[in-house]
Amino acid sequence: MTDAAPLHLLPTAPTPRELGFAMPPEWAEHQATWMSWPADDELWFGHLAGVRDEFAQLVRTIARFEPVHLLVRDEESEQDARSRLSGANVTYHRVPLDDVWIRDNGPMFITQGQPTPHAPLSLVNWRFNAWGGKFHWEQDDRVPEYVAGWLNLPHWDRPEVLEGGGLEVNGAGVGLTTRSCFLSKARNPGLSEEDYAALLRGALGVDKLLWLDGGLENDHTDGHIDTITRFVDPRTIVTSVAEDPNDANYPVMQKNLADLRAMTDLNGDPFRIVELPLPAKRLEGAEGRLPPTYANFYIGNGFVVVPQYGDPNDARALEVLRPLFPGREVIGLRSRAIIEGGGSFHCMTQQQPVGQPWTGEAWKGQ
Structure with a gap:
C-alpha cells in the first residue's frame, strides 16, 4: 500500500x-471485507448502543474467516470499535463518514479475468447520493477514492449514481436488479433499461441484465435487489416470499417469483x-414499517x-439457506x-476479491 495518487480512468478511457x-x-475468494463503524x-x-453490539458481533464473526478493513469516522468511533473488537483481525482507517452502508457508497471491485491471488484488481467508483438525497451523503461518496488510494488502484470514475445493493451478479455474465430502484428519477433521470444494460456491460461485465419490478414495503433504497433476491451460485437464485396474502409485500414478491x-x-x-420466507412478524420503527429480510445475508x-430478528421464521430461513x-x-x-436503520448485513459489507493491484499499464499506452 502506498500514498501515491492512483490513476483515474474517466468514462472516455x-x-x-x-x-x-x-x-x-x-x-469468489475474498482478500478482505470493508465495513464502516456505526456512529x-x-x-x-x-x-x-444496541446497533454497535450487533455490529461488533458481525465484525468479529467475519474476522474469524478473513481480514476486515474498518472505517471509523472520529476518535470516539475508533476507541469504541477497538474496545469491542480487541484481538480481532481488523485494520482501522480514520475516514470522514455519514453512515454505515458501504455496500452502496463503497467501491465495486473488478478483476481482470477470474479472481485469483495474481489477477489484476481494480474498482469502479460510482456516484452515491443516499438513495436519491434522502440523507447526508457527501462524505460517504468519497469512500471509493479513499479505498483506491490506500490500495493504490488505478480505477474508473463514473458519473452515474449506482449502489452495490441494487445489483446482483452471478459471475457468469448475468445481473439482476429492480426497476423501482434503477429507474428512480432521483438517481439517473433519463437512463432506460437499455441504457443500464449497456452501462453495466461495459463497466462490470454484465452481458445480460434481468429486471424485477420492485422490493419491500417502506424500503428507503426504493427496492434494492439484495433485500429480496440473491444469486447463491451461477444457476441458483433465492427469492423472498411473503406467506400472508394480506401483507403488502405478498403480491410484489409473488410477481417477482413468477418473473x-x-x-x-x-x-x-x-x-x-x-423460495426464502420473509420474517413472519411485522416490525414497526420510528418511521413506520421496517423491511426485515433474510435475503440480506453476506457470503465470505x-x-x-x-x-436474525427474534422471529418465528429465523430458524426456517437458516434451514433453507444451509443446503x-x-x-x-x-x-x-x-x-x-x-x-431500525433500514438495512442489515449485506448492506454493511463490501467484499474485496483476491488479486494484485492493477498497474494500469494496459491502458496507459492507448
Missing part, C-alpha cells in the same frame, strides 16, 4: 470490459429458484452470515437493532 475486467460474484445515534433513532421462473441465463437455460470465505452453501458455515446473527 477504454471500458473495464474492453480491458478484460468484470465484477466477480460474492462467493450517529440520531440516524439509529436512539438505538446506537424469475421465466428468466434464463446466457445459454437460455432456466435458473433454479428457491467459508461462511455466510444471515440476519445452498456446501462447504460454508451458515451463521445466524442478531440484527434486530440494526434493522
Whole structure:
C-alpha cells in the first residue's frame, strides 16, 4: 500500500470490459471485507448502543474467516470499535463518514479475468447520493477514492449514481436488479433499461441484465435487489416470499417469483429458484414499517452470515439457506437493532476479491 495518487480512468478511457475486467460474484475468494463503524445515534433513532453490539458481533464473526478493513469516522468511533473488537483481525482507517452502508457508497471491485491471488484488481467508483438525497451523503461518496488510494488502484470514475445493493451478479455474465430502484428519477433521470444494460456491460461485465419490478414495503433504497433476491451460485437464485396474502409485500414478491421462473441465463437455460420466507412478524420503527429480510445475508470465505430478528421464521430461513452453501458455515446473527436503520448485513459489507493491484499499464499506452 502506498500514498501515491492512483490513476483515474474517466468514462472516455477504454471500458473495464474492453480491458478484460468484470465484477466477480460474492462467493469468489475474498482478500478482505470493508465495513464502516456505526456512529450517529440520531440516524439509529436512539438505538446506537444496541446497533454497535450487533455490529461488533458481525465484525468479529467475519474476522474469524478473513481480514476486515474498518472505517471509523472520529476518535470516539475508533476507541469504541477497538474496545469491542480487541484481538480481532481488523485494520482501522480514520475516514470522514455519514453512515454505515458501504455496500452502496463503497467501491465495486473488478478483476481482470477470474479472481485469483495474481489477477489484476481494480474498482469502479460510482456516484452515491443516499438513495436519491434522502440523507447526508457527501462524505460517504468519497469512500471509493479513499479505498483506491490506500490500495493504490488505478480505477474508473463514473458519473452515474449506482449502489452495490441494487445489483446482483452471478459471475457468469448475468445481473439482476429492480426497476423501482434503477429507474428512480432521483438517481439517473433519463437512463432506460437499455441504457443500464449497456452501462453495466461495459463497466462490470454484465452481458445480460434481468429486471424485477420492485422490493419491500417502506424500503428507503426504493427496492434494492439484495433485500429480496440473491444469486447463491451461477444457476441458483433465492427469492423472498411473503406467506400472508394480506401483507403488502405478498403480491410484489409473488410477481417477482413468477418473473424469475421465466428468466434464463446466457445459454437460455432456466435458473433454479428457491423460495426464502420473509420474517413472519411485522416490525414497526420510528418511521413506520421496517423491511426485515433474510435475503440480506453476506457470503465470505467459508461462511455466510444471515440476519436474525427474534422471529418465528429465523430458524426456517437458516434451514433453507444451509443446503445452498456446501462447504460454508451458515451463521445466524442478531440484527434486530440494526434493522431500525433500514438495512442489515449485506448492506454493511463490501467484499474485496483476491488479486494484485492493477498497474494500469494496459491502458496507459492507448
